[in-house]
Amino acid sequence: MWLRPLMWLALALPITTGSLACHSWEIQAATPRNVVEHQRPGKAKVWLADGSRYVLHHPHIAGDSLLGDRDSSRAATVLADVDQIAVQRFSVGKTGLLIVSLPAALFVTLLIGCAASNCGY
Numbered sequence: 001m002w003l004r005p006l007m008w009l010a011l012a013l014p015i016t017t018g019s020l021a022c023h024s025w026e027i028q029a030a031t032p033r034n035v036v037e038h039q040r041p042g043k044a045k046v047w048l049a050d051g052s053r054y055v056l057h058h059p060h061i062a063g064d065s066l067l068g069d070r071d072s073s074r075a076a077t078v079l080a081d082v083d084q085i086a087v088q089r090f091s092v093g094k095t096g097l098l099i100v101s102l103p104a105a106l107f108v109t110l111l112i113g114c115a116a117s118n119c120g121y
Contacts, residue, residue, distance in 0.1 A: 041087040
């Protein structure tokens with residue numbers, strides 16, 4: 001029946017939105033050293049001069065290197081090789097979308113379920 005895939009789609013929307021909501025990566029104008037030392041982020045997205053990028057957990061500075069956990073192992077990058085750094089910030093828009101989409105998806109799911117079972121209307 002065509003209604004069953006619609007019910008799954010209505011439930012998948014808030015789950016997908018929820019995984020993206022609340023935080024966004026924000027590229028920092030300050031130097032990577034200043035970002036890590038002054039903001040002390042829990043995670044940082046790092047872009048290197050060669051174009052590669054990765055997420056570094058628990059970043060910290062030691063001498064001329066950026067250190068932290070990357071893919072369940074320790075990582076070290078020379079600060080001179082870091083082109084950009086971004087940190088996660090709270091996103092009002094994405095959080096608002098999550099708050100609106102959850103009840104809407106549940107309501108649509110109930111309507112589809114009601115239409116499929118002829119619940120009296």
